[in-house]
Amino acid sequence: MKVSRTCPACGYTADYSSAPLANARHPRHSCVKHRRGLDQARRRTERLLARVTRECTHPKARHAHGTRAAYVKDRCRCTKCSAANTAAGRIVTRERMYGRWQPYIDADPVRQHIAALRAAGIGVERIAALAGLSVSHTRELAEPGRGKSRGTRRVRPSTATRVLSIGINETSRAPHSRVDATGTRRRLQALIAIGWPAKLLANLLGRRPNSLQRSMTGQSVTARTAHDIATLYERLWNSRPPRMTGKQRAAADAAQAHAAAQGWPTPLAWDDIDTDPTPPALTASPVRQHExxxxxxxxxxxxxxxxxxxxxxxxxxxxxxxxxxxxxxxxxxxxxxxxxxxxxxxxxxxxxxx
Structure with a gap:
């Protein structure tokens, strides 16, 4: 016949095979240890309850409930997330049975593309930002086998897709990286050649005229400057400058006269303004009124x-x-x-x- 004893101080309860054994053993229990165990159990229960209603706090993605991502990344144990995780596991098992399970692919094409991006002046940090990857993972893909590491030989298809989708062009560069100024210079010259004054172009770009002048005379500009000027050029290349007042007409005529004196081509003189060879200098036409x-x-x-x-x-x-x-x-x-x-x-x- 079992004998039960309960501590009036901490509530600890235990069953013993006999009364003498209960009288000997029960006073030896630790109230502190029992209270600590109760507190740990309470915290575990609170964490489990919190997981059920936890919202997604991932810094780069918003996971919806009822998905395996919410089950794994956010540790949500609601019924829908648990069912989604179970279904995903069954799919993996079935694909493995049929020999079609390929969660990873060869990383060489990804590594070669990163090398091409870096050769074009697009750095590892910029590649990581465009692909939504960590810098360390991107650097490991770009520079395998450093030290004792054998490097990453396989990547997930989603990672490969994100990296391979990054184009080798000026828009992929970091805003403050330096690019060749040829296209930027030609675009500004072409706009001035059709009458857009440099001061007005500077105002439209939110810059000072002397800053715009440096972009026209330097060998390189920042990628952000090149992008802003290319965007403005696409908007203005087939438009005439304002000529509503005498001051505007004088400024437009002066801009065209200056461009004619310098031999700057108009937008229609270019097929590809970035790569075309420089055309022969145009003959100056100082008197605009006869054009x-x-x-x-x-x-x-x-x-x-x-x-x-x-x-x-x-x-x-x-x-x-x-x-x-x-x-x-x-x-x-x-x-x-x-x-x-x-x-x-x-x-x-x-x-x-x-």
Whole structure:
């Protein structure tokens, strides 16, 4: 017959085979040890309860409940996460039975791509940031066999996909890395050649004019500067600068005159502005008022947001002549070009039209 004893101080309870044995053994128990065990059990229970409702705290991914990632990474033991982990384990077992289980692939293509990226000036830290990997893992892939290590010979397919998707181009470079300034210089020169003043370009880029001048004369620029100027060039290469006021027209004419004196090509002179050989220097044309821009004329005739003041004298004459030949009245021409009927009438009279 068993005899039970309970400590009134700590609540420790034990069963003994006889009363004499209980009287001898029970007073020897440690209340401190029993309380410590109760406290440890309480903490374990709290941790288990917390795991069930734990939200994802991963720094680089948001794991959803009901997935194996939440079960493994976030230690969530809810029913859905546990079921997802079990299902994933069954898939692995089945794939292994059929000989189709390949959780890793050869790391050589990944290593060769990293070597090509580094040869193009894209560093290990930048590669790690673009691929979402740790710097140490990326460096181990890039430099295998250092010291006693044999290096990484296999990688997961997802890791290989992320690394191989990084392009060998300027956008992959770190913002403060240095790149060749040829394309940047040509883009700025081409914009100035069609009338965009350097000061206005600097304002659009959020820079000072002397900083923009350094980008035009230096041998290299930062990758961020090259990207910003390339983006601005794509927006402005087929647009004319503002010519609403006399000051704007004077600035645009001065920019074109300076570009003509330097022999800078316009955007249409380039097929690939980054890699084309430098074309022969253009002959200077100091007097802008005698030039004729066929694109500007066609846009003005079509009513494509080109006003009378945006055109040079010879362009104004040609636009009025073409619109008159198309049968447009003085009122219609004035409305299309944003000018007065008197101005149009004078232009028509200059080439003998009523």
């Amino acid at each position: 004729m821009d066929e694109i500007a004329i066609e846009r003005a005739v079509a009513g494509d947001s080109i006003s009378y003041d945006d055109l040079t004298a010879v362009e104004q004459q040609e636009v009025v002549r073409r619109l008159t030949a198309h049968g447009s009245s003085i009122r219609e021409i004035a409305a299309r070009l944003g000018t007065t009927k008197r101005t149009v009438s004078r232009r028509r009279a200059s080439f003998g039209a009523a």
